Amino acid sequence: MSFKFTMEPRVSFLSALLKDIYEGALQIPRFQRSLVWKRQQQRELLCSIFEGLPIGALLVWNTRLSNINTYDHIGPFLVEQTQPFPSNVYLMDGLQRLSTLYCMLLHPTEKISQKYTAESNPSDFLIYCDLSAENVENMFFFKDELDANELVRKNYMYLPLDLVYKSKELLRFQRLIPSHMEFLLDKCDAIVSAFKDYKIPVIPLESDDQTLVTKSFERINSRGTVMSxxxxxxxxxxxxxxxxxxxxxxxxxxxxxxxxxxxxxxxxxxxxxxxxxxxxxxxxxxxxxxxxxxxxxxxxxxxxxxxxxxxxxxxxxxxxxxxxxxxxxxxxxxxxxxxxxxxxxxxxxxxxxxxxxxxxxxxxxxxxxxxxxxxxxxxxxxGTLPWSLNQAPALLPLDGIQMNLGAARVKTLALAMAKKLNQAKLSITKNKDRRTIPVRPRVFQQAERRPGFYFLVGSSLIKNFDLTNMSQVEEQAHFITPELIAMYKAGDLNKFAKTREDLIFKWEQKNIITPAINSANFVIESLPHFD
Structure with a gap:
């Protein structure tokens, strides 16, 4: 069986898809997560269907493979195959949508799983439609959002959504509506029709190649939830x-x-x-x-x-x-x-x-x-470090790099500067995540974003960072020399940055790179040797 993304999508009634889940023809593989949608997401889904808006296509995987473990429940309700099927069909994308609708529309209380009632109660999925609501946003309510006495006293005003596919029970409910309130009956008919007639595009993916399907699955995005x-x-x-x-x-x-x-x-x-x-x-x-x-x-x-x-x-x-x-x-x-x-x-x-x-x-x-x-x-x-990469090792100096705090070279710079501060016994600023962070003094805010303008600020300098008011220990810890101070006072900031970058890189070579190379017996002819 070939791997096909270009197969013609089909359109299925929502009712048929829910029936497939009920009978086990459409299975939920364990690479899907269980119900994670919050109530507002579920409510918005119901609103979209009532208004006839698209809720996105479903992706299903049709395969002869039978080694995929599947869930035996959706929420509190059991799902099981009631008969053998010629192939296995797994829901790849659309679980949150279909499971929400399965629990709320079908709500198969004859299939309640005792194993899962403790963490997911069937009553959590009882939805009532307020037939008197003036707009769709105020139409759908969870049972615990409604006053119990109101539900009893005006039971004709609140349509249980799980009656949509239950003709006899639906008819009994409609008979409760007072004859002088036909508009409620019309609203009831509109809700039932919206869900009964709703269609969803289904994209079938056919393959028996487990590796290819795994790759495709990793790239699926479902309502912001990245599958893995x-x-x-x-x-x-x-x-x-x-x-x-x-x-x-x-x-x-x-x-x-x-x-x-x-x-x-x-x-x-x-x-x-x-x-x-x-x-x-x-x-x-x-x-x-x-x-x-x-x-x-x-x-x-x-x-x-x-x-x-x-x-x-x-x-x-x-x-x-x-x-x-x-x-x-x-x-x-x-x-x-x-x-x-x-x-x-x-x-x-x-x-x-x-x-x-x-x-x-x-x-x-x-x-x-x-x-x-x-x-x-x-x-x-x-005991000897080899180099089997297909390009020669190369050291990236600081001159010319941009200060992107997530870049690898900037992180090595931060670690090097932290090492220098530790040697000087100066503490280092930490943010709320306890990460060492480069701090840029105000005087350089308008300057070019380059390493020479960045500092790891010791605790004694946090409140008042002034290059002209550092102790000798602080100057050495921050790679500041009298020449640099003179450049700073003269306003020659780019020369200041270039000179300081060279100082930092030379210190990295002498105190970090060369000792590691020598200790590891790392000898490559194309790698520079440092004094």
Whole structure:
């Protein structure tokens, strides 16, 4: 079966799609998340359907594969296959929309799952339509938003939305409407027709190629919710004893300090580390093979290594947050080292960190990134750092770069300046996230955005930052010389910046780069040697 994005979309009645879910013809794979929409989002969906507005196409995956684990419930309601079907059809995009409508319109109380009533009560999905509402925004109400006495006293005014597809119950409700209030009956008919006649475009995706489907799934955006490889992996690896997403939460809680920024490390990083542990390349999409090898012990090992990464970063690199790393793949390499050997040499890890940061090891291709990670493991084994990347290492000076605080070279600058301040025993400004931040003095606000105008301001200078009123220790810590002060007073700011950038870069070479190169026995002819 070929992989087709260009198949002709079909148009289905909403009622038919809900019936497919009810009978198990349309299944909800475990790479989808459960109901996460808030009430206002659900209400807006109902308003759109009543007004006949489009709510977006659905994407379904039609395949002969049967290794995809699916949910046996939507909210509090069971969903199960009532008969065999020739192929499996999975909902790829549209879960929040269809699950909202399934629970509110079908509301199949004969299929209540006792297992899930504690976390999702059927009554949470009881919706009433105020037939007297003057506009659609005030038409739909959850049961607990209405006065119970009002519901009993004026029951003819509030149409339960789950009667739309129940002809007999709907007829009984309509008979409650007083004969002199025909306008309520008209409104009732309009609501029922809107939902019964509503059509949704459905785009079918046919493929038995698990890898291609995983790639496509990662690129799907559904109402701002980005789907991920983790959800696909969860569907493929799920058993009664192992749920990947639950396991991630469990071991994050156990091993990562809840007060640190490492607690929020993203799932994509964890999966890349998982792939390295199991012998796959970091950008591999062999999700079905990966799923066969993961379990709770594997996930626990991953989080133990991240915990060691956090401890090492704070103690040896002065890094307290993943965001401070110049390259995220540097975190990956260090964490992999602790996976392979919990007692990895911190000096070697530090050398590799600085060399890879300053030589642009991760700034080119995915293949080079993988090679840089392999080089680290070779270095830890043999004591000499190789260079297997397909371009020569090159150091990027400060002169000419723009001050983008998220750029790798700017992060290495911030770390270098922090190291200099630490040597001078001056404290460093932290923002609310405890990240070291470059501070630009007011006098340079109108100047060109370049490194020479940036400072990491020690606590004694926070309130009154004045280049002409620094102590000798503060001047040395901030790379300020008498010549620079003279340039500043003369208003020659660009020369000031260029001169200071040269001073900082020379200090980086002497105190960070060269010691790391020498210690790692990193010898490449094209790499400059520094005095």
């Amino acid at each position: 490889e983790a959800h696909m992996l969860n569907a493929l690896s799920y058993t009664e004893k192992f749920d990947l997403l639950t396991s991630l939460d469990k071991y994050s809680e156990k091993y990562l300090d809840s007060t640190s920024k490492w607690k929020d490390i993203d799932t994509e990083f964890i999966l890349m580390l998982l792939k390295l542990k199991l012998g796959y390349e970091i950008y591999s999409k062999d999700t079905d093979k990966l799923a066969k090898s993961i379990n709770n012990d594997t996930i626990a090992d991953i989080f133990i290594s991240i915990d060691k990464l956090a401890e090492f970063s704070a103690n040896y690199l002065n890094i307290e947050s993943p965001a401070a790393f110049p390259y995220r793949l540097q975190m990956l390499g260090i964490a992999q080292s602790f996976l392979n050997d919990p007692h990895s040499d911190p000096e070697k890890l530090s050398n590799w960190f600085y060399i890879s940061a300053y030589t642009n090891s991760f700034g080119t291709t995915a293949r080079n990134s993988q090679r840089a990670l392999t080089d680290l493991q070779s270095y830890l084994s043999c």
